[in-house]
Amino acid sequence: MARIYLSPPDVGPPERAALLAAFDEGWIAPVGPDLAAFEAEVAAVAGVEHAVALSSGSAALHLALLIAGVGPGDRVLVPTLTFAATANVVTYVGAEPVFVDVTADRWTIDPSLVASELDAARAAGAPYAAVIPVDLYGQCADYAALDDALAGHEGVVMIEDAAEALGATVGGRPAGGFGRAGAFSFNGNKLITTSGGGMLVSHDAALIERARYLATQAREPARHYEHTAIGFNYRMSNLLAALGRAQLRGLDAKVARRRALRRRYAEALGDLPGVTWMPEAPDGTPTNWLTVLTLDPDEAAADRDQVIDHLEAHDVEARPAWKPMHLQPVFAPCRHVGGEVAAQIFERGVCLPSGSSLTDADQDRVIELVRQVLDQP
Numbered sequence: 001m002a003r004i005y006l007s008p009p010d011v012g013p014p015e016r017a018a019l020l021a022a023f024d025e026g027w028i029a030p031v032g033p034d035l036a037a038f039e040a041e042v043a044a045v046a047g048v049e050h051a052v053a054l055s056s057g058s059a060a061l062h063l064a065l066l067i068a069g070v071g072p073g074d075r076v077l078v079p080t081l082t083f084a085a086t087a088n089v090v091t092y093v094g095a096e097p098v099f100v101d102v103t104a105d106r107w108t109i110d111p112s113l114v115a116s117e118l119d120a121a122r123a124a125g126a127p128y129a130a131v132i133p134v135d136l137y138g139q140c141a142d143y144a145a146l147d148d149a150l151a152g153h154e155g156v157v158m159i160e161d162a163a164e165a166l167g168a169t170v171g172g173r174p175a176g177g178f179g180r181a182g183a184f185s186f187n188g189n190k191l192i193t194t195s196g197g198g199m200l201v202s203h204d205a206a207l208i209e210r211a212r213y214l215a216t217q218a219r220e221p222a223r224h225y226e227h228t229a230i231g232f233n234y235r236m237s238n239l240l241a242a243l244g245r246a247q248l249r250g251l252d253a254k255v256a257r258r259r260a261l262r263r264r265y266a267e268a269l270g271d272l273p274g275v276t277w278m279p280e281a282p283d284g285t286p287t288n289w290l291t292v293l294t295l296d297p298d299e300a301a302a303d304r305d306q307v308i309d310h311l312e313a314h315d316v317e318a319r320p321a322w323k324p325m326h327l328q329p330v331f332a333p334c335r336h337v338g339g340e341v342a343a344q345i346f347e348r349g350v351c352l353p354s355g356s357s358l359t360d361a362d363q364d365r366v367i368e369l370v371r372q373v374l375d376q377p
C-alpha cells in the first residue's frame, strides 16, 4: 500500500497540459500572458482588484510589511499559533513580533487581546506598527471583532496571512481582502500549488505596483540598469503561473473535497471518547485545509504522539498542530500575550491526512488506524 501524505499536491492532466502549452508557446521566462491572467483570477477569488504573483507566500508577507513602512524599532502583533513564516517576515524588516494567544472557539488571534495590547501600547507612547491575523487551517480570523479592536488606531496596518485560506469566506466576504494587503501561498502542501509560489493581493493599486517593482529587483524604467531602492528577486515565472491557472480552475472542487473529508472524519470518529475537532465559527466557510482533531487527556485512550506514531508505523503521515511561536527557541526572547489556548492545542492536536486527492478508500484506512488506538475502554 502506498504511503498516505498529510497534504500532497493534487495535480493531473489539466496541469500537465497547461504547463506544456506555456512551454511550447515559448512563454518560459520570466514574463508571459499566464502571469497577468493568474493575478486577475486570484484577485477575483479574493474579492480584490489588484494582485502580484510572487515566488512564495513568505515573499508576499515580507513585501507587505516593507511597503507598510514597518522597520527597525517597530513591533508587530502575530498570533502565536501559526507557521513560522508569519513571524519570520517580521524579523526580515528588522521589527519584533509580539505573540498573541488565539481564541478557543476559532483558533485565530484573540481580538480582545489585540484591543488591550493596542490600547496599552498607545497609552505608553509606543504604538504597534502592524497586526498580522492568520486564517488558520483555512478558517478566517474574526475580522468583525478585529475591525472593532483596530478602530481609532489608524496607524496600525493590518496584513492578512491567508496562506491556508484561498476560497474561504467569513461574513460573506472572501479571505484575502480584509487587511491593507493579503498573502496567499501556493507551496506544494497548500490548497492549490505552483510547486512553490505566492501572491500578494490588495484593494490598493499603488501598493501592488510598489510590490511588483520591489519584486523585480527595483528596476527603474530606464534603458540602463538604474536603481533608487533595494529590490528582491521575488517574482513568479510564467510557467508556474500557467500551472497555477490550471489548479485554480479546480479550486472549488478541491475545497469541497477537503470539507467533505473533515465531515467524514467527524462522522466516523465522533463516537470516540475524548475526541473533538477544530471548531468552526458559524459566520464563515473555512477551507478545512487540514482536519485537526484534539484529544482530551482525561478521556481519550491515547495521546497525540501515540496516535501519530501508530499512523506512522502504517505509513500514514499525521502531525501535531503548529507549535506556538512563543514556545520556539528562536523566538524565546519575544513577548507573549494571553493564556495557554494555543499551547493546549499543540499538546492535544493531531492534523490528519487532508489532501484533496485523498480517496475514500485511503481515508477509510486512516479512520481504521485512528480507531485502533483510540477505541479502547
Ligand SMILES: *Cc1c(COP(=O)(O)O)cnc(C)c1O
Pocket (backbone or CB within 6 Å): 055, 056, 057, 058, 059, 082, 083, 085, 086, 134, 161, 163, 164, 184, 185, 186, 187, 197, 198
Ligand atoms: C505556508 C504558509 C506561509 C508561507 O507560505 P510559503 O509559500 O511557504 O512561503 C505563511 N503563513 C502560513 C500560515 C502558512 O501556512
